[in-house]
Amino acid sequence: MNEINSPILAVSGLKKYYNNSSIRAVDDVSFTINQGETLGLVGESGCGKSTIAKLIVQLEKPSEGKILFHNQDLSTLNKEDKHKNKTKIQMIFQDPYSSLNPRKTIGDAIKDPMLYHQICEKEEVHKEILRLLDLVGLPANSMDRYPKDFSGGQRQRIGIARALSLKPELLICDEPVSALDVSIQAQILNLLKTIQKELSLSMLFIGHGLSVVHYISDRIAVMYQGKIVEEADSIALFTNPGHDYTKTLISSIPILDPTLRNIRKA
Amino acid sequence: MIPLLKVEDLRIDFVSQKISYPIVDQLSFQVLPGEILAVVGESGSGKSISLLSLMGLLGSELKTTGGRAFFQEEDLFQKTEKELDQIRGKEISMVFQDALTSLNPVFTVGNQMIEGMKIHMGLSKQQAKERALLLLEKVGLPDPSSVFKKYPHTLSGGMRQRVMIAMALSCKPELLIADEPTTALDVTIQAQIIQLLKELREELNMAIILITHDMGLVAELADRVLVLYAGQIVEEAKVEDLFAKPSHPYTMGLLTSIPQIQTKIQKKQEPLQSIEGNVPDTFHDIEGCRFQNRCPYKTSGCEKQQQLHQAQTNHWSRCFRYDFIQKEASL
Numbered sequence: 001m002n003e004i005n006s007p008i009l010a011v012s013g014l015k016k017y018y019n020n021s022s023i024r025a026v027d028d029v030s031f032t033i034n035q036g037e038t039l040g041l042v043g044e045s046g047c048g049k050s051t052i053a054k055l056i057v058q059l060e061k062p063s064e065g066k067i068l069f070h071n072q073d074l075s076t077l078n079k080e081d082k083h084k085n086k087t088k089i090q091m092i093f094q095d096p097y098s099s100l101n102p103r104k105t106i107g108d109a110i111k112d113p114m115l116y117h118q119i120c121e122k123e124e125v126h127k128e129i130l131r132l133l134d135l136v137g138l139p140a141n142s143m144d145r146y147p148k149d150f151s152g153g154q155r156q157r158i159g160i161a162r163a164l165s166l167k168p169e170l171l172i173c174d175e176p177v178s179a180l181d182v183s184i185q186a187q188i189l190n191l192l193k194t195i196q197k198e199l200s201l202s203m204l205f206i207g208h209g210l211s212v213v214h215y216i217s218d219r220i221a222v223m224y225q226g227k228i229v230e231e232a233d234s235i236a237l238f239t240n241p242g243h244d245y246t247k248t249l250i251s252s253i254p255i256l257d258p259t260l261r262n263i264r265k266a
Numbered sequence: 267m268i269p270l271l272k273v274e275d276l277r278i279d280f281v282s283q284k285i286s287y288p289i290v291d292q293l294s295f296q297v298l299p300g301e302i303l304a305v306v307g308e309s310g311s312g313k314s315i316s317l318l319s320l321m322g323l324l325g326s327e328l329k330t331t332g333g334r335a336f337f338q339e340e341d342l343f344q345k346t347e348k349e350l351d352q353i354r355g356k357e358i359s360m361v362f363q364d365a366l367t368s369l370n371p372v373f374t375v376g377n378q379m380i381e382g383m384k385i386h387m388g389l390s391k392q393q394a395k396e397r398a399l400l401l402l403e404k405v406g407l408p409d410p411s412s413v414f415k416k417y418p419h420t421l422s423g424g425m426r427q428r429v430m431i432a433m434a435l436s437c438k439p440e441l442l443i444a445d446e447p448t449t450a451l452d453v454t455i456q457a458q459i460i461q462l463l464k465e466l467r468e469e470l471n472m473a474i475i476l477i478t479h480d481m482g483l484v485a486e487l488a489d490r491v492l493v494l495y496a497g498q499i500v501e502e503a504k505v506e507d508l509f510a511k512p513s514h515p516y517t518m519g520l521l522t523s524i525p526q527i528q529t530k531i532q533k534k535q536e537p538l539q540s541i542e543g544n545v546p547d548t549f550h551d552i553e554g555c556r557f558q559n560r561c562p563y564k565t566s567g568c569e570k571q572q573q574l575h576q577a578q579t580n581h582w583s584r585c586f587r588y589d590f591i592q593k594e595a596s597l
Contacts, residue, residue, distance in 0.1 A: 044452035045423070151544045152309075181308040182479050186523035186540030193537065208452055215525035215538065238527050252457035254482025256524065258505045 006071070007032035008170055008202045009056070014065035016051050021063075025051040027226035028065070033170070038196065038203040040217030040234065042210055042249065048226040049206045053174045056204070057091050058082075069170070087117045090168035094175035096155035100147040106133075106158055107143035114165050132161040136191060153184035160191065164199070171196070171203045177212060189216055210253055214238065222246050269296035270338060270441055270473050271320075277332035278312070278319050287550040290316050290497040293333070297441065300471040302463075304484040304505070306520070307494035308545050313477045316494075317443050321358065322350045338440070356386040359434040363446035365426035369418040375402075376414035379433050386437045401432040405462060424455035428462070435466065445477040460486050481524055485509060493517050496549040496556040499574065503581040512595045513583035515561045516541070521595075555585070563587060563594070 009032065016026040026048045033039045041049050054060040056067055058074060067074050069085065077085060093099040100109055110129050114120055120128050130140055136157040147155060156176060163171060173192065177185040193216060196203055207213040213220060214234050221231040222245065230243040241247050276293040279286050290312040297303050307313045319330045320342055335342040337358065345353070362368040370378050379401070380394035389397065395414070402410035405428040418426055427447065434442055444463070448456040464487065467474060476487055484491055484505065491508045493501040493516065501514040512518040522539035543560040546552065554569040555561070561568070567586055577588040585591060 044454060153544060181545065182481070182520055183308060183523055183541035184544070186525075186538040187542070189525070190537040190540055210453065211525045211527055214527055248454055252453040253527065254457075254460070254480070254486045256482060256485050256509065256521070256526070258485045258488075258509055 006035070007068075008035050008070060009033040009204070010066075010068040010071075011052075011056070012066050012068070014052070014055060014067065015063045016048070016055060016060060017063045024226045026055065026062075029223075029226075029228050030065075031221055031228060031231065033202050033204060035202055036196075036200045037219070038205055038217045040213035040220040041204060041206045041223060042208060042213050042220060043223030044208060047223045049223050050174055053091065053172045053204070053206055056172055057089055058086075083117075087119065087166035088168055089170045089172065090163035090166055091172040091174065092156075092159050092163050092176045095179050096152055096159050097147075097179075099159055100155060102147050105144050105146055106138075106150075109147075109158065110162050110165050113162065117166055119166055128165070132165055135164065135195065136161045137187075151184075152180050153187060156180060156184075156188050157191065160188075160195070164195065169202060171201050172206070173203060174206045175208070176205075178207065178209070185212070192216060210249055222249065267298050268339065269336075270299045270301075271297040271475075272336040273316075273320065273333065274335070275333040276316060276319065276330070276335065278315055278324070279329050279331045280327060281329050282327055287548055288331075288497065289328070289548075290319075291332075292498050295492055295499070295502070297473050297475060299440070299473055300467065302467060302474045302476060302487055302489045304476045304478060304488035304491045305494060306478060306481065306484055306491060308479055310496075310545050310547070311494040312497040313494050314445055317360075317445070317475060317477060321354055321360070321443075322347070323354075352386075355382050356437040357439055358441045358443065359437065359439040361427075361430050361434045361442065361444045361447050363449050365423065365430045365450070366418060368430060369426060371418055373417075374414070375416055375418065375421075375429050379414075379429075379436060382433065383436050397436065398432070401436055402429070404435075404466075405429075405432045406458065407432075423451055424458070427451060427455075427459060431459070431462065431466075435470070435472075438470065439472060441473045441475065443475045443477070446479075447476070448483060449478070449480070456483070463487060481520055493520070496546055496552075498556065498584065499582075500557065500584040501582065502574070503577075507578065507581050511578070511581070511592045513577040513581065513588040513592050514557075514585045515563050515591055516557050518591060518595045519560075557585075563591065 012030045014026055014029045017024050029052065031039065043049050055062050107129055110132060111125055114125060129143060133140060133142055138154060138157050177188050180188060205213060205216050217234045219231065220234050220237050221228045222243065224245045230246045238250060241250055274294050276290060277288055278290040279288050293316055305313045315328060318324055320335050376398055379398040380391060383389045383394040383397060399410045399414060402413055407413050407425060407428050448459050463474060466472060478484060488505045491503060491505050492499050495516050501517045508517065512521055519541035523541060525538060541560050549556045555572045558564050558568040572584045572586060574582045574584050575586060575588050577583045
């Protein structure tokens with residue numbers, strides 16, 4: 001939270017309509033992410049949060065609106081600059097099972113994008129992979145193994161290592177822990193938080209569980225039916241929720257103390 | 267009170283031509299009429315398999331190799347397929363995690379709802395339809411008659427889960443087994459389903475076995491909890507006791523690894539307490555406590571096989587240092 005200067009990402013008036021504007025997946029959304037900051041994005045499935053992620057990494061084209069990365073409009077860049085910028089924004093996906101090629105060793109899965117984007121020299125690649133594996137807490141011998149040899153949590157670590165290999169400035173995490181077991185979720189959340197601090201990364205963290213998003217984010221934006229209905233500091237959102245939908249979300253969080261459940265009912 | 271379901275020393279093996287090894291063992295528990303029992307554990311801990319085994323629904327590579335299970339004092343494992351058919355869907359029914367793949371895509375909601383009622387309750391088509399509409403209304407679906415005519419794919423996730431619950435309730439079961447009933451749903455819908463299950467229990471005095479890995483859901487719904495790890499029960503307690511005095515390091519880890527909402531700036535917990543390592547794929551080659559390799563409190567004695575110890579009245583832990591763990595947890 002310390003290095004907040006100009007925003008690294010500024011989204012304004014973003015719209016994505018499908019089917020001749022009959023489906024408004026993202027409907028006039030604006031937000032900014034500052035350097036080194038984590039913005040959480042919560043909302044239920046179908047509210048458009050993953051579409052926003054896809055728009056930012058340019059897997060989809062916006063119907064309207066601007067996405068400024070370092071004050072540059074991504075959609076107006078020429079091919080070469082686009083290629084350069086692609087490495088700076090990286091994504092971590094929800095399902096670590098389907099996002100790795102089953103026929104590639106982990107070493108290759110990490111190596112190929114690095115060489116393609118000329119992030120490091122061929123001679124250095126081996127060392128760099130080892131450094132990345134170590135950073136995400138995987139043993140060095142993971143390099144020669146295949147995705148099937150790893151558990152869900154380990155695969156998510158691989159996904160993180162691969163995203164980091166391109167030395168990104170902004171990480172888009174689309175529900176990175178939703179598919180993981182509870183005890184593993186905490187490991188991955190801790191890892192993301194440490195890495196974010198160490199590398200002073202900026203992050204957009206998408207989730208549907210409020211407590212997870214709260215834990216990792218500095219600020220939280222609440223989405224409902226394609227719009228951001230509330231945005232606040234991650235603590236203030238809970239102490240002083242403004243929008244009705246936010247209140248519903250907060251009251252839906254199961255209370256972990258069973259003795260309290262009767263009190264809330266009253 | 268006579269237990270509705272009583273399971274004694276259940277053992278399930280994975281059996282293939284080359285190898286066989288246990289995946290669940292020493293599993294004993296009971297469910298009272300009208301009680302909500304939560305079975306908690308991570309994927310691979312054996313929670314779903316144990317319940318499927320009771321219903322005679324294990325896949326071909328899994329075999330129930332030991333133990334007994336009594337439902338209303340009758341031994342389920344002695345029953346023929348035909349007799350089980352009388353119980354499944356009628357006395358005991360199940361709600362699965364993924365409602366889309368559990369509903370038949372080529373039949374309307376109504377069609378698949380009335381089928382079970384015709385078979386189990388001997389209702390006529392018209393009677394079954396009336397009951398189906400009533401049930402759809404009971405589970406909170408707006409406009410039941412239109413839902414009745416729809417195909418599963420046209421409904422949202424929350425609606426499908428409600429249809430599943432309505433179907434499961436159609437023959438007035440004594441016991442409902444709900445396998446991760448809200449995992450695939452949004453938080454607001456989850457809260458509605460929790461409320462619905464609570465109301466139905468009150469109204470019908472139906473017992474529920476809730477299989478889940480979500481401690482929040484457990485806290486909201488359950489009366490009693492079984493914590494499973496690597497195929498065995500590691501802790502069993504009333505829900506209040508489990509949360510107030512966890513007595514097994516695994517339970518404690520589960521509770522502390524969940525992020526809590528902090529409303530004071532200075533109190534944002536960091537880092538989260540996580541359980542290191544991974545759930546073992548198999549445990550038959552682990553000597554002694556199956557959690558020892560991930561346990562922060564490992565000490566001499568953990569290499570011995572662990573029994574369930576009574577930590578308090580009706581509170582059992584498979585850790586011989588349950589006293590110490592309780593104290594640690596209260597810090």
